[in-house]
Amino acid sequence: MARAVCTIWTLCAILVSATLAQGIGVNWGSQTSHPLHPSIVAGMLKDNGITKIKLFDADPWTVSAFAGTGIEVMVGIANNQLKDLSDSYSNAKDWVKHNVSKHIRDGGVDIRYVGVGNEPFLTGFNGTYVKTTFPALKNIQKALDEAGYGDKIKATIPLNADVYESRSNNPSDGNFRKDMRDLMLQIVRFLHDNKSPFLVNIYPFLSLYDNSNFPVDFAFFDGGSKPIQDKNVQYNNVFDANFDTLVWTLKKNNFGDLKIIVGEVGWPTDGDKNANTKLAKRFYDGFLKKMANKKGTPLRPGPMEVYLFGLLDEDMKNVAPGDFERHWGIFQYDGKPKFSIDFSGQGREKMPIAAKGVQYMDTQWCVLKKDVTNMTGTGPDVDYACSNSDCTSLGYGSSCNSMDVRGNVSYAFNMYFQMQDQSVEACDFNGLAEIVKQNPSRGHCMFPIMIMSAGNRIGLAYGVNIFAGLLLISLFATM
Numbered sequence: 001m002a003r004a005v006c007t008i009w010t011l012c013a014i015l016v017s018a019t020l021a022q023g024i025g026v027n028w029g030s031q032t033s034h035p036l037h038p039s040i041v042a043g044m045l046k047d048n049g050i051t052k053i054k055l056f057d058a059d060p061w062t063v064s065a066f067a068g069t070g071i072e073v074m075v076g077i078a079n080n081q082l083k084d085l086s087d088s089y090s091n092a093k094d095w096v097k098h099n100v101s102k103h104i105r106d107g108g109v110d111i112r113y114v115g116v117g118n119e120p121f122l123t124g125f126n127g128t129y130v131k132t133t134f135p136a137l138k139n140i141q142k143a144l145d146e147a148g149y150g151d152k153i154k155a156t157i158p159l160n161a162d163v164y165e166s167r168s169n170n171p172s173d174g175n176f177r178k179d180m181r182d183l184m185l186q187i188v189r190f191l192h193d194n195k196s197p198f199l200v201n202i203y204p205f206l207s208l209y210d211n212s213n214f215p216v217d218f219a220f221f222d223g224g225s226k227p228i229q230d231k232n233v234q235y236n237n238v239f240d241a242n243f244d245t246l247v248w249t250l251k252k253n254n255f256g257d258l259k260i261i262v263g264e265v266g267w268p269t270d271g272d273k274n275a276n277t278k279l280a281k282r283f284y285d286g287f288l289k290k291m292a293n294k295k296g297t298p299l300r301p302g303p304m305e306v307y308l309f310g311l312l313d314e315d316m317k318n319v320a321p322g323d324f325e326r327h328w329g330i331f332q333y334d335g336k337p338k339f340s341i342d343f344s345g346q347g348r349e350k351m352p353i354a355a356k357g358v359q360y361m362d363t364q365w366c367v368l369k370k371d372v373t374n375m376t377g378t379g380p381d382v383d384y385a386c387s388n389s390d391c392t393s394l395g396y397g398s399s400c401n402s403m404d405v406r407g408n409v410s411y412a413f414n415m416y417f418q419m420q421d422q423s424v425e426a427c428d429f430n431g432l433a434e435i436v437k438q439n440p441s442r443g444h445c446m447f448p449i450m451i452m453s454a455g456n457r458i459g460l461a462y463g464v465n466i467f468a469g470l471l472l473i474s475l476f477a478t479m
Contacts, residue, residue, distance in 0.1 A: 024288075024343045025052030025072075025307040026330070027264055030059070031314040033390075033419045034453035036335055038065030040355050041311070044335055045071055047353040049343060054263065054307045056118060058099035067109050074113040074307075075099060076158070077136070079120050079129055085136035092139035096147055104149065111153055115263070116140055119160040119201065121180055130180075133157060134187055141194055154196040157187065158263045161202050161242055164249045170230040171299070174245035175252060188255050200246060201264035201309075204238050204283070208274055209322060216274075221286025233298045239265070239287070240297040247299040260300065264309035266330075269338055271323030273397030277339040284308075284330070284341050292345025315390040315419070323392035334358050334451050359452040366417030366427035367410035369434050375405045381429040382409055385416035393445065400445035410440055411447060418450035 028041060042065045045053060051071055055062060058075040066073050077085065077095070085092050103109035116137045120129035141155040163180055166173040176184040191198060204219040217225035218238050228235040235241040243260070250258050267283040268275040294303045313329035331337050335355020342348040368378065385391070391412050393400040400411055413433045420426035427433045441447045 024050045024291075025054060025305070026050055027054045027056075027307050027310040028312065029056055029310055029314045029317070030062070031316045031318075032312070032333065033315050034333070034451050036312065036355060036358065036451070036453070038062045040335065040357050042066050042069050042071065043357075044331075044353065044355045045069075045311075047356070052112075052307065053311075054113075054115070056115075058095075060099070060102070063099070063103055063109055063111075067103065068107045070110065072110050072112045074115055075111060076115040077117060077140070079117050079125075082117055082120065082129055082132040082136045085116075085139055086132040086134075089139050089142065092136070092143040093146070096140065096143040096149075100144065100149065100153065101147055113197075113199075114140055114144070114153065114155045115158045115199065116155055118158050120157065121163050122160050123162060130183065134183065134190070137187070138190065141190075141196070150194075154194065156191060156196045156199045156261075158199045158201065161200055161246070163200075164246055166245050166248075170228075171233075171235070171241055171244040171248050172230050174248040176249055185253055188250065188253065188258065192255050192258050195259075197259040197261045197305075198246070198250070199261050199263040200243075202239060202242050202262055203265065204242075205267050205274070205324075207238050209272060209324070220282055221290055222282065235298070237286075243297045244299040247297070262304065262306040265306055266309035266328055268324035268327045269329070270327035270399050271319075271325070271392045271395060275324040275327060275397075276399070280330075281339045281341065285347060288341070288343060288345040289347060290345070319392060323395045323398065326390055326392050331355070333448070334360070361418070361422045361450050361452060363449060364422065364435050364437055365410075365440050365447050365449070366414045366422075366433050367436055367440050368406055368413060369432060372432050375409070378409045378429075378432060381432060382412045385412040385429070389415040389419045391415060400442075403442060403445060407440075407442060407445070411445070414440070414447050418448060422450065 026045070038061060045051075046069060052074075053066065053071055054074040054076070056076040057078055063073065063075060085095060100111055100114070103111060117129060117133050120133045137155055137157055141150070144150050144153050144155060162177065163184055164174055164176050166175075175181070188198065190196075208214050208216060208219045215225045217223070221237050221239070223236060225236065228241060233244075235244075243262070246260060247256070250256055265287065267280040269277050269280045291304060291306065296302045296304055308330065310328045310330070312331050312335065313327055313333045315326055315333060317325045319325050329338070330341060330352065331354070335358055337352040337354055340349045340351050342350055343352070372378070389412070392398065394408055394411060395401065400407070403411065413427065413429055417423075417427045424435070427435050439447065
């Protein structure tokens, strides 16, 4: 998920599927150093009654794990593939052949949607994908139709909520962003003609993150915030207001009956003062209750189809939008649940079922040696460790923010050590570090042990070096 500047209504977001009766959907991202085996993930979804999954690619190893599970799948096409698919219909046919057709058989994968791109019109992309996204969408849908899947499998574009706006912050003043209006009308007309949904990501957390004056309670669903009156409609939370801004936008442009799916929605648990398990639980308890009640929004009452974001933490995500980006998971990196959540929306205090069959590396950690007294001298090593691992839990307001400098250094060393598969060479740091068997975790700050992974480590996401430098300033500012 990339982030855009969000007003009170124009939330940036990621969402999930409908109530348990219809199946809760979740997003499963792959930007992690040690991914769980897809079969373990498929089993975890079934154990928790989750019947829909949204992927960000169409990796055959991942997709094939859902064969015969009864789980509905949305496969994805990355932004860097859009040009090839827009330039050539033949390329689109080949993509459908290799990423859809091969999975369609009795007992195969129940593919329902193809997500073409991922928030390709974000203002931060500076128009990079404006000319290629719509042609790619048309080619993919045409290829699906030609292959005989068009009635069941629909192509759409996962869009950030910043494609529409309201200058007054009232939903009734909503319309497509001025620079995107002509293109969005073409896309919406195409979606409507092909009976495809409008897929939008909505993030109440980002409204709070981006605006220090944003009313906190308005990000949740349990009241406490002053309602907003728009014409004869009252709004008690920002999710409904944002969603209905889109409804108004579509209505004004004569597409008021277009189906809307929330592609991403959720709350992070670390990496910011408002990103923690307490607030995440509050958000999901209210949101899932809303979904179970099938009330919808003031302008779109009834059941909603949503995809929660997300399933698991991703320790390699781009942290340029914020440190919280690596902590959207309802489950930890290893498939352990972080907090009680009732996917049925009945509000029962129950922990989700953890992933089964997960194997861990040895029970050992890498920490700063006890006899090291010159903390300033550890700076370059911490910089290196954090630039090549994940130190987002050390940031201001995060779960490990209250440790002393020794604890911070040890945490950085251990994250690098674990993400390097516990290699002995990865716990040296010019002789400053040592491997220990005693768990150094402190309070809410967990020093993890990495899992054994069947996947390959991906490259570090852009932005981590910037984060490491800022973190060093924070760690040693008081020295």
